[in-house]
Structure formats: structure tokens, C-alpha cells
């Protein structure tokens with residue numbers, strides 16, 4: 344199965360590095376296309392068998408899957424550049440661009456190809472943990488068969504985990520996952536600041552907080568319990584944790600998180 348990925352930057356490069364270690368694509372069947380040499384050199388340094396193309400979209404013609412991994416405002420231009428190389432009857436088109444809807448892509452495709460057929464199209468929204476194959480990737484589709492959806496899930500499950508959502512949920516899901524990862528980093532930073540004030544070196548405070556966060560996430564992931572159940576286990580009546588929890592809420596912790604996620608939608 345052949346893959347062309349347009350844009351080998353942060354996300355595109357991470358996807359390629361993850362996929363060459365997986366089972367769906369052979370390195371020699373992946374072509375990374377970019378307008379800059381640096382990202383192409385990076386993927387070649389990672390695995391010289393990966394094909395690269397500078398300013399050249401020829402590989403799109405022979406690809407089974409084409410992934411658009413450029414910045415959202417460049418998606419339209421790229422589609423116009425590759426329009427005559429796309430083959431809707433044979434190919435799966437995947438966009439990872441945040442905020443670019445299926446309707447928006449269709450509009451460009453219809454204008455570009457001057458035909459009424461619409462392709463098999465997926466939006467796949469990963470987060471930056473894709474670079475260590477730990478992304479939760481949100482997937483939505485148009486015209487896809489169950490087999491094609493299963494293939495996309497297999498591809499992105501090799502880069503962490505993936506779930507299929509209705510497109511109406513994608514922006515809200517992106518707020519929780521792609522933006523949410525930044526809020527978790529901000530929690531780590533805030534807790535580190537407290538740790539330093541309490542006498543730890545920053546790197547030691549970071550290690551304590553990160554290991555605690557990994558443990559908390561694993562507990563919820565494995566037990567599938569509501570977080571309040573786990574909170575109850577640490578909250579002794581009259582103890583120190585409840586004092587901290589009440590301080591958090593008095594300072595608007597939950598409210599701030601809710602507002603942040605709603606603002607990111």
C-alpha cells in the first residue's frame with residue numbers, strides 16, 4: 344500500500360516516523376512531499392528507505408492514501424496543486440488540518456476537479472503525542488466503507504489510539520485532546536512552581552509531577568472509574584488533600600478548565 348504525505352513538518356514527520364515502525368506501510372512505499380529541504384532530510388535521516396520529494400507531487404498519482412499535513416490555510420492551495428493527480432475512485436484522502444471541515448475541502452475539490460463526485464475523505468486529528476506514538480486521534484469520514492474506516496483506525500492506532508466521531512463532535516474533541524494536552528502541561532508547570540517553592544529543584548519537581556500524572560492517567564484508563572471515585576480514595580476527612588482540593592475550587596480550578604476547553608472549541 345502506497346502513502347503520499349504532503350507536509351513533512353511536526354505532525355507529518357511524526358506520522359511518518361511512527362508508521363515506518365508499524366505494519367501497514369513499508370518505508371519504501373511512503374513518500375514525503377515538502378517545499379522545504381529540512382523536514383525531508385529529517386525523515387531520510389530517520390530511515391533512508393523513505394522516499395522524499397521536494398516541490399514534486401508526482402507520487403500522489405500512484406498513492407493509495409494521500410495525507411494532507413500542511414497548515415490549515417495551505418490546504419486549499421495544495422488541493423489545487425494536486426487536483427489532476429488525485430483519483431477519487433481509487434484513493435483515500437486524509438486531512439489532518441485542524442478546523443478545516445469536510446464541507447470546506449469538498450468545496451475546493453469540486454471547484455478544482457469540475458466534477459460532482461466526492462472522494463473518500465477522512466479528517467484525522469491527532470495531538471502532539473503522535474511523535475512518541477501516544478496520540479489519541481479523532482477520525483471522521485465521508486463516503487468511507489467500513490473496511491476503509493477500519494484501515495484508518497489501524498493506521499492511527501499504530502500511532503497511539505484512534506476513535507471515530509461524528510464530524511459535529513470533532514471541534515469539541517480537538518479542544519479536549521489537541522488543545523487539552525497544553526492545559527495538562529500548564530498544570531505540570533504550575534505544580535513545579537509550587538514544588539520549587541517547597542524546596543525541590545525544578546527537574547526533581549517535574550519528575551514527581553509527571554510520574555504522578557502518568558499514574559493518575561493509567562488509573563483512570565485501566566479502571567475506567569469516574570475521577571471522583573479515585574479522588575475519594577485520597578481524601579481523608581479532615582486530611583490535607585481535601586484542604587488542597589477546596590483551595591483549588593475556591594480559586595476557580597474547575598471553572599477555569601471548563602472555560603478554557605469551551606474557548607478552544
Ligand SMILES: NC(=O)c1ccc[n+]([C@@H]2O[C@H](COP(=O)([O-])OP(=O)(O)OC[C@H]3O[C@@H](n4cnc5c(N)ncnc54)[C@H](OP(=O)(O)O)[C@@H]3O)[C@@H](O)[C@H]2O)c1
Pocket residue numbers: 349350351352353354355376377378379382412413414415417420421439440441442468469470471521
Ligand atoms: N499541533 C497539533 O496539535 C495539531 C493537532 C491536530 C492537527 N494539526 C494539524 O497538522 C497540520 C500540520 O501542522 P504542523 O505543526 O506539522 O505544521 P508544520 O510543522 O509547519 O509542517 C507543515 C510542512 O508543510 C510544508 N509545506 C508548506 N506548504 C507546502 C506545500 N504546498 N506542499 C508541501 N509541503 C508544504 C511546510 O514547509 P514550510 O515550513 O517551509 O512552509 C512544513 O514543512 C496543521 O494543519 C495542523 O492544524 C496539528
